[in-house]
Amino acid sequence: MRGRLLHGRSTKAKTVILGGLKDHLKTIRRSRRIVFIGCGTSYNAALAARPLLEELSGIPISMEIASDLLDRQGLIYREDTAVFVSQSGETADTLHALEYALENGALCVGITNTVGSAIARNTHCGVHINAGAEIGVASTKAYTSQIVVMAMFALAISGDSILSQARREAIIDCLFELPCKPHLPTFPAHSSFCCKVRGVLELDQEMKDLANLLIAEQSLLVFGRGYNYATALEGALKVKEVALMHSEGILAGEMKHGPLALVDENLPIVVIATRDACFRKQQSVIQQLHARNGRLIVMCSKGDAASVRTGGSCKVIEVPQAEDCLQPVINIVPLQVI
Ligand code: F6R
Numbered sequence: 001m002r003g004r005l006l007h008g009r010s011t012k013a014k015t016v017i018l019g020g021l022k023d024h025l026k027t028i029r030r031s032r033r034i035v036f037i038g039c040g041t042s043y044n045a046a047l048a049a050r051p052l053l054e055e056l057s058g059i060p061i062s063m064e065i066a067s068d069l070l071d072r073q074g075l076i077y078r079e080d081t082a083v084f085v086s087q088s089g090e091t092a093d094t095l096h097a098l099e100y101a102l103e104n105g106a107l108c109v110g111i112t113n114t115v116g117s118a119i120a121r122n123t124h125c126g127v128h129i130n131a132g133a134e135i136g137v138a139s140t141k142a143y144t145s146q147i148v149v150m151a152m153f154a155l156a157i158s159g160d161s162i163l164s165q166a167r168r169e170a171i172i173d174c175l176f177e178l179p180c181k182p183h184l185p186t187f188p189a190h191s192s193f194c195c196k197v198r199g200v201l202e203l204d205q206e207m208k209d210l211a212n213l214l215i216a217e218q219s220l221l222v223f224g225r226g227y228n229y230a231t232a233l234e235g236a237l238k239v240k241e242v243a244l245m246h247s248e249g250i251l252a253g254e255m256k257h258g259p260l261a262l263v264d265e266n267l268p269i270v271v272i273a274t275r276d277a278c279f280r281k282q283q284s285v286i287q288q289l290h291a292r293n294g295r296l297i298v299m300c301s302k303g304d305a306a307s308v309r310t311g312g313s314c315k316v317i318e319v320p321q322a323e324d325c326l327q328p329v330i331n332i333v334p335l336q337v338i
Helices: 022-029 040-057 066-072 092-103 118-122 141-157 162-177 196-201 204-214 226-243 252-257 279-291 324-337
Strands: 033-038 061-065 080-086 107-112 125-128 219-224 246-251 268-273 295-301 315-319
Touching: 022 107, 022 141, 033 040, 033 066, 033 092, 040 061, 040 080, 040 141, 040 162, 040 226, 040 324, 061 066, 066 092, 080 092, 080 141, 092 107, 092 118, 107 118, 107 141, 118 125, 125 141, 141 162, 141 324, 162 324, 196 324, 204 315, 204 324, 219 226, 219 252, 219 279, 226 246, 226 268, 226 324, 246 252, 252 279, 268 279, 279 295, 315 324
Parallel strands: 033 061, 033 080, 080 107, 107 125, 219 246, 219 268, 268 295, 295 315
Antiparallel strands: none
């Protein structure tokens, strides 16, 4: 992740300025709901940002996979803001969904990585994620950059309520602590500057060793919830797409309603259990998986290995801790490396 994503958009005054949205902020704040529309990784990025968008905006947030919205001819109203998330800005389903939302009179916002793309041109307003070109087929840095931009979108539409001021400031501080390349003039000059993404990239060799252990497997499950449900879906998507191995992202809250039947001593399962409001629930999931002799790989916050090992032995991946809503930016990296 590059610092230029934040360049000029977030300041020491702890506000977020998204120039491409400023003339439409009032309309967005008055929307009846905000609908995020995308495919694949771009959809997952929006899903990762949804809890924060709901928390800070107070506006109902819905999620639509572009092809499903079109298949159903789902409802889009003129009082809606429809946000189109796409790395390329050219994905056919997302583009058709954009035409559909325009026909239905919604305010259309684009979040893309490609200046001049069809989605950037045809939306009313938008933000570029400035992630640089995605060279490989798999979208990786675009995913983390999309989450960051959507967190900034949430901050920009949340206004200046005193109630959420401390929360907004903590998120902005954490945004500055994420990038690998702290070359921005606007970066705080304090000496404790830490690059959380670089911290997690240091797990590179550990993840490669883990990948070697998994190479002969047929399948991998990834359990997540809350902010990291999207991490589970996206991690599984990357394993499918790049390692050509079956993998499924599972909402941990649904474990008892089907997926538990698959658990045995052979099937590898990644459980994402970093510190946030869902941590205790994830500890309980880990115990239930241990009770079924599950073969677990647990991702937890640095220093939490002992708290997630209760109930049985497992491989543990410790990652740097970030603000809960930005933790998905960190947590996806080891899964991308796998
Ligand atoms: C996954 C991947 C795809 C894309 C999807 C949408 O690594 O690359 O799932 O995310 O095809 O593409 P964009 O974001 O260009 O609309």
